[in-house]
Amino acid sequence: MWALRRLPKPLKDTRISIEASYAASAQLQTSSYFIEETGTAFGSCQTISDKGLSLLRFYHSRHASTNSPDRRCGLSSQAGAESSEEEDDFEDGFSELETPANAETKGDHIVKDETEDGLDSDKELSGDIEETASNELELLETETDVRDKKSSFRRTTSELFKAIISAPGISIYKALDKWVEEGNSISRTEVSSAMLNLRKRRMYGRALQLSEWLEVKKQLDFVERDYASRVDLIAKVHGLQKAEDYIQAIPKSSRGEVIYRTLLANCVTSNHLKKAEEVFNKMKDLEFPITAFACNQLLLLYKRLDKKKIADVLLLMEKENVKPSPFTYRVLIDTKGLCNDTSGMDQIVETMKAEGVQPDIHTLSILAKHYASAGLAEKAEEVLKALEGDDIKQNRRGCRFLLPLYAELGKVDEVERIWKVCESKPFFEEYLAAIEAWGKLGQIEKSEAVFDRLLATSKKLPAKYYTKLLKVYSDHKMLQKGKDLVKQMADNGCQIGPLTWDALVKLYVEAGEVEKADSVLQKACQKKEIKPLFTSFMVVMEQYAKRGDIHNTEKMFHRMRQAGYVARVRQFQSLVEAYINAKAPAYGIRERMKADNIFPNRYLGAQLAQVDAFRRTSVSDLLE
Template sequence: MWALRRAYNPLKRRGFCIGTSRACGAKSELGSCHLDEKASVGEAAQVIADRSLSLKRFYSTTGDSSKFFMGRRSFSSQAGAKSSGEVDDDLEDGFSELESPASAEAILESNAEDENEDELISEPEPSEGDDEDAAVEEPQNELELSDTETDVTEKRSPRKGVPSALFKAIVAAPGLSVHNVLDKWVEEGNDLTRAEISLAMLNLRKRRMYGRALQLSEWLESTKRLDFVERDYASRLDLIAKIRGLHTAEKYIEKIPKSLRGEVIYRTLLANCVSINNVKKAEEVFNKMKDLEFSITPFACNQLLLLYKRFDKKKIADVLLLMEKENVKPSLFTYRILIDTKGQSNDITGMDQIVETMKAEGIEPDINTQAVLAKHYVAGGLKEKAEAVLKEMEGGNLNGNRWACQALLPLYAGLGKADEVGRVWKVCESNPRFDECMAAIEAWGKLNKIEAAEAVFDRMLKTAKKLSSKHYSALLKVYINHKMLVKGKDLVKRMADSGCKIGPLTWDALVKLYVEAGELEKADSILQKAVQQSQMRPMFCSYMVIMDQYTNRGDIHNSEKMFHRMRQAGYMSRLRPFQSLIQAYINAKAPAYGIRERMKADNVFPNKALAGQLAQVDAFRRTAVSDLLD
């Protein structure tokens, strides 16, 4: 573990050194733990100056110790240490499914845990039952709530992907009549075993039919048809969080028998906090788990790592220190997160060191980890290294490693190798899966082969009875990247004509399509109409792509308007909107009166980059010229 921390956080490059951290850990046992600014150098000095990171609460081993928020500020929700100018859409509450299906972030999110007890189901196979409504809030993290002893055989069962009769009956029912269907199912003498229920629930979850899954769970509990164990309550909690929100989910926990409110219950709540990027609530839940003296698991730590990878990379070192102190062994997914974090920071040397550490611990990179590595090699211009990793992924026999094709297609396209993309697609072409088709569309789009991308999409149309918005989005992204407004509009019309639901994912595509075409006002109008005509909430990035354009123009009025709309939509207490808003004032060369107070009211605290922006819009700052004039 020490080797992992050193690989992630080299002493020569990071002031947040092991010695200082250990000292902090030691102090925490006594009382308070404010890191000494003199003990750190470089960027850590600024971190400590801005955030007195108190680790006592993070390292405490009893439930009656002092509160998490110690000193001036602690390991808390004032996150957002993005570097200057960095715009990262993974700060969204709903992640755009228009992003690359083989991107490092998508691979991390769709394969969020490899261990049996903590596995998150990957992106489900599309079906006629795909519902965009269900995927608005959490299109990546689908929690498979199970324990190691009871579910390993179920997950390895050949029936896992086969829809059950119960599932088919539930899907065929009108939306709000699942209870009636289940009553009829029992009256007709059909089996209602735990195995049948589990298979139906799994199929509903894979297709993101969370509403129907929740109705099934409610019926089972109300009719006493199933003796609920902890994982059943956890599954119900997960569905409530997805459908009705975290507040309702927390209230449900109080209704669970106290004897069954174990670690699985709270890690379920934690995962849902992370899936919607609620930093403050995630930290509160993690602290609650500490208070209840639950053992710290790799799953819980990985959730924090995912969260801080998006919001505050500096806190990753603290999580690693916690894992070392609590003797929590990193999982393959832990390494994958760290590799991707280093890659995002363009630290290829650090990324390679983490891979070496992982191998030294006896853990070999799986195909998803290799895809993350290859992506960052491609982005860093290290073509030889990328090609070597891609060949390893193929394993010498691509037909035998068919499941690697989805990741290989866009990666070869990133290298500009059209021949290799064609070779890989040929393996899939005779009987392609939907995810392979979407990857092929993306790959041909990257290579500027629009007709080839359209041909793959047409193949999907002929194969499936009905496509979901996710499948249309693959081709829409190609049109967006090539500023093909007319074709994009025509494709959206085809979506509507086919009966496909037009929701936040499609709105996001349309907004980006018009922005890329230079029609900002039209993009703004589309988003506003979508809000007025639907109860669904637009995606965070849909607002930000418009706001950033107004910012670039120095248009304070419209930037403030978008900022207000985001608050109305519930996107509050975030650093990114404030960064964009303040930059609008900077570009307009105008002071931003009261901006610090507005941030404080939203519990948003500036990082180093934002502090520099604030100084530029401070109407009362003193300069050499102002002193002379006074």
């Protein structure tokens, strides 16, 4: 089925190796299975071949020896592997949904090559699956269980949840004690409902306190899923290391595969390449079965950080006879789309159908997005018609995808038509899609009208609904309207978080007020609860770099480190650009990269040559 190359060694010997050495040259070797790098500045995206007998076929590198006695399946973080990386939007990132957030943790990432932010693409992928509300359940339970419980939670309101969110101060323990003293009973359904709602609102600290209280007070008999939920919450609140430490305290009888796949999912959420590979190896050492979930986590991580390793994961899946899930195909299609390889996308879809898996609404939306981005309007429209189905009124789930995608194609009439289907009683996601769509079409008044109608539906909307309109203002450089909207958010009691900061920072940058954007970001950094997005820092840093402002570019680089973001190639590219534009040598820049375990891609290598204070030129040779 897979038509991938065979390995000479049994898979029980296969490990994800963590090897790192520094290579200063811009021309790096590459990992075992890949297509040769093209001449683009940001490296090759041609990991996934267009030619395959079944799912994919990978070309072998010219330097990899097939008869080496020590050769293994290389899901390795080798110095020789170039890669590309995108930053995710701030999503919840825990679940079968397999779409992590852009929360970084400190660690030894080995990141060499990057494309654009990747926000739109990864956000599309994350939006494909039912979002944050059911994240915990989707990871820990079967699809049927999830559907039944989600339906149950919609019908009932958790009184326990109300008691938790009404608790004053940081601690909720007294509120929980009081709730029990008043004669309320604790049932698993009540707890699950409360947890679900806390996660939906990103109230991870309170969810963790609830979990701790339940165990200390012995209100529930903890099973593996309860421990896994705790691992996830600890990782979100206190970081991966604390989550790992907690795993050692879990009874051995409950320390199963679900525990470790939860940790793996959080490593991927954190874009922590080394730690994710270590956890995957640990699962193999413990002889847990290799599942599509675990492999999909790696695929998603490598899609961001090292596309060439996707081949190795697929080879491992072939050897272990792990059947690709729809999400597997979706990641591969999205990876091809990010590389503007539409013919490759088509081939994967053909293979998907041949395996009896029909593209669902989420897959179709990804295809349409990439066709539109590639300028293939007719193919995009064809896919959108398939997504729409015979009767869009009976297929309302597609409206939230169709609105922004038709707007991407500039189809005003189609956006109007789809919105009329929703207009009588829109879902929240349809409101957001309409705000975005009208914004893309430049019809700001219609975006505002949809937002005003959305605002009238609830006394207190979450910040993400405001952020959608704020992004529209940012895209159209409407600074004053953006300021007024943020003030409205504050007046309405919205919690201002990373998404709002990001939109506000970009709003100021688009308006040419970089120093004000810097000030907003600095104030956001002072809030210890949660850090700004990676892209918020980068958009300011890149503006300073364009000016040749070395001092402020270095300052942003330092702030990112203080916020907990490890160094990446993109940061060094901006940093070196500042030195280039200032016409100043960058002393010690290679040593700094080496210390951060960063390997230059072709583009960065060319930049480094320009700021090398000791480089030899034809003029310097004459003057000696």
